[in-house]
Amino acid sequence: MSANSNPSFTVGSKSYTAVAINTASKAGEWIQSKLGDFNSLDTKYSSHDLVTEVDKGAEKMIRNLILTHFPYHSILGEEGVEPGPLASKQALEAMGDAEYLWIVDPLDGTTNFVHGFPFFSVSIALAHKGEVIVGVIYNPISNELFVAEKGKGAYVKGKRMQVSSEQKLSESLVATGFPADRYEALPANLRGIQALAPSVRNLRMGGSAALHMAYVAAGRLSGFWEIGLNSWDIAAGALLIMESGGTVTDTNGNPYTLGVRNLLATNGHIHGELQRELAAADAVGTVI
Numbered sequence: 001m002s003a004n005s006n007p008s009f010t011v012g013s014k015s016y017t018a019v020a021i022n023t024a025s026k027a028g029e030w031i032q033s034k035l036g037d038f039n040s041l042d043t044k045y046s047s048h049d050l051v052t053e054v055d056k057g058a059e060k061m062i063r064n065l066i067l068t069h070f071p072y073h074s075i076l077g078e079e080g081v082e083p084g085p086l087a088s089k090q091a092l093e094a095m096g097d098a099e100y101l102w103i104v105d106p107l108d109g110t111t112n113f114v115h116g117f118p119f120f121s122v123s124i125a126l127a128h129k130g131e132v133i134v135g136v137i138y139n140p141i142s143n144e145l146f147v148a149e150k151g152k153g154a155y156v157k158g159k160r161m162q163v164s165s166e167q168k169l170s171e172s173l174v175a176t177g178f179p180a181d182r183y184e185a186l187p188a189n190l191r192g193i194q195a196l197a198p199s200v201r202n203l204r205m206g207g208s209a210a211l212h213m214a215y216v217a218a219g220r221l222s223g224f225w226e227i228g229l230n231s232w233d234i235a236a237g238a239l240l241i242m243e244s245g246g247t248v249t250d251t252n253g254n255p256y257t258l259g260v261r262n263l264l265a266t267n268g269h270i271h272g273e274l275q276r277e278l279a280a281a282d283a284v285g286t287v288i
Contacts, residue, residue, distance in 0.1 A: 016070075027062050052114065117207065186227075209226055
């Protein structure tokens with residue numbers, strides 16, 4: 001899907017999707033130009049949760065571009081929220097009444113960016129009355145732009161995406177991550193890893209939840225789960241997967257909402273089996 005494909009979600013002559021695509025592309029190009037050329041490195045929630053001036057600069061750029069087109073829309077961005085799960089929950093709740101809410105992760109995979117590991121992304125979603133209607137994830141290194149509109153499918157480089165066809169965990173390539181919360185989320189995720197490693201074809205941990213979700217949508221991964229994510233990690237990818245024919249829930253199997261933090265996303269075929277394995281391993285996490 002391109003910005004010229006006449007998307008259905010518009011304000012006057014302005015397309016939400018076109019703005020999301022343009023904004024993600026510009027931010028991604030700027031981020032790539034800063035690879036290996038950043039000055040400050042700070043920690044947020046833990047020593048494993050990094051932030052640079054590039055994260056902050058990219059979010060400022062994204063905010064400015066969106067508000068230029070839609071000055072009355074609300075924006076929830078990672079860098080505008082205090083670290084920690086409670087702050088994330090409160091920030092989302094504070095904006096819960098917004099008619100149009102842009103949900104932004106300016107640089108998902110900051111640790112990868114810091115180390116020059118080429119797996120990071122810009123994630124931009126737009127929710128209307130709490131329902132995601134546009135999702136864009138951009139990987140500037142591979143120049144891959146993943147785009148979804150509610151009811152209109154999901155695309156990468158103009159080609160319609162479809163989730164993978166694996167029917168069983170034993171045939172599946174599944175991804176997860178290492179949460180920043182070292183006290184509750186990480187141990188839960190490690191229990192899941194230990195339980196699933198013998199049951200799946202293989203596991204991957206690339207370090208960008210948004211890109212993992214885009215890969216599920218594109219059929220490159222059969223599934224992805226992680227404990228302790230935030231709305232900005234998930235929102236765009238959730239729409240990509242659902243519009244590609246997949247299934248997105250929390251780790252207990254409840255329907256996806258913006259408040260979901262413990263995520264399970266699959267091609268649909270392996271969803272029940274993967275959820276049962278996580279539950280049996282006490283790896284579904286706690287409700288925050």
